[in-house]
Amino acid sequence: MxxxxxxxxxxxxxxxxxxxxxxxxxxxxxxxxxxxxxxxxxxxxxxxxxxxxxxxxxxxxxxxxxxxxxxxxxxxxxxxxxxxxxxxxxxxxxxxxxxxxxxxxxxxxxxxxxxxxxxxxxxxxxxxxxxxxxxxxxSPAGPALSAREVQVLGLVAKGRTNAEIGRALHISEATVKTHLLRAFSKLDVSDRTAAVTTAMARGLLE
Structure with a gap:
């Protein structure tokens, strides 16, 4: 059995x-x-x-x-x-x-x-x-993330909110969301946690 x-x-x-x-x-x-x-x-x-x-x-x-x-x-x-x-x-x-x-x-x-x-x-x-x-x-790498998208994900990994990321990078909260959505699409994920995990697995984030 x-x-x-x-x-x-x-x-x-x-x-x-x-x-x-x-x-x-x-x-x-x-x-x-x-x-x-x-x-x-x-x-x-x-x-x-x-x-x-x-x-x-x-x-x-x-x-x-x-x-x-x-x-x-x-x-x-x-x-x-x-x-x-x-x-x-x-x-x-x-x-x-x-x-x-x-x-x-x-x-x-x-x-x-x-x-x-x-x-x-x-x-x-x-x-x-x-x-x-x-x-x-x-094709493990998939579409390349832009430098700004990597920056945004790096701050997400540190637990920053969209508003905090916007202030740190001197961009609007709406722009932060746009960068995140583009990163989600390139990484084929649907949320922040999966995006950070996948980016780390691909060596894009420490």
């Missing part, structure tokens, strides 16, 4: 996944977690073969939970199951050690197949995710 830990902050999603997986004769759900911190604790207790991990959760997110779990539990495999497929989300999950990346519109057969593949140590990616990952590897 392949033991599985479900990690998602929505109980309804966990219920649906448990029902799908328990109908498979070679898969058994041994635990459920509603947060990243709980996932680390459950993984330590159950040592599951495969962990289905959501990305966006309050507190400790799926990426950091994956890193923490794999530091302790070398035999467990993590398969991300999420609604998000931006380049930054995919790269962060893969860099954290996830062996698979599926979207929540996956079928029951695809989900079961991915779990079995992960158990064998094989990578399983949703087709759209695989395409994004290949494009990102072929």
């Amino acid at each position: 392949i033991t599985v830990l479900l990690v998602d902050d929505h109980p309804v999603v966990r219920d649906g996944l448990r029902g799908m997986l328990n109908s498979e004769t070679d898969l058994v759900v041994v635990g459920e977690a509603g947060s990243g911190l709980e996932a680390v604790t459950m993984a330590r207790a159950h040592r599951p073969d495969v962990i289905l991990m959501d990305l966006r959760m309050p507190g400790l997110d799926g990426v950091h939970a994956t890193e923490a779990i794999l530091r302790e539990t070398r035999t467990s495999r993590v398969v991300v199951l999420t609604t998000y497929e931006s380049d930054s989300d995919i790269l962060r999950a893969v860099e954290a050690g996830a062996i698979g990346y599926l979207l929540k519109d996956a079928t029951k057969a695809e989900l079961a197949s991915a779990i079995r593949a992960a158990f064998r140590g094989e990578t399983m990616l949703a087709p759209s995710v695989a395409g994004r990952l290949v494009r990102q590897i072929r």
Whole structure:
């Protein structure tokens, strides 16, 4: 039997996944977690073969939970199951050690197949995710950030608000927002935290 830990902050999603997986004769759900911190604790207790991990959760997110779990539990495999497929989300999950990346519109057969593949140590990616990952590897840098965009992100990394950044750089708050939106587009992210994380990963910020 392949033991599985479900990690998602929505109980309804966990219920649906448990029902799908328990109908498979070679898969058994041994635990459920509603947060990243709980996932680390459950993984330590159950040592599951495969962990289905959501990305966006309050507190400790799926990426950091994956890193923490794999530091302790070398035999467990993590398969991300999420609604998000931006380049930054995919790269962060893969860099954290996830062996698979599926979207929540996956079928029951695809989900079961991915779990079995992960158990064998094989990578399983949703087709759209695989395409994004290949494009990102072929052109990892993406469009270059301007010097001003790097300056703005550097101040964001220090916790400055848009108004504070505007005063520091002697530009209007509206101009700060414009620089941020352009940086978001170039980095293929949708928020300040992801922009800073991605810029750091690409060596654009210290």
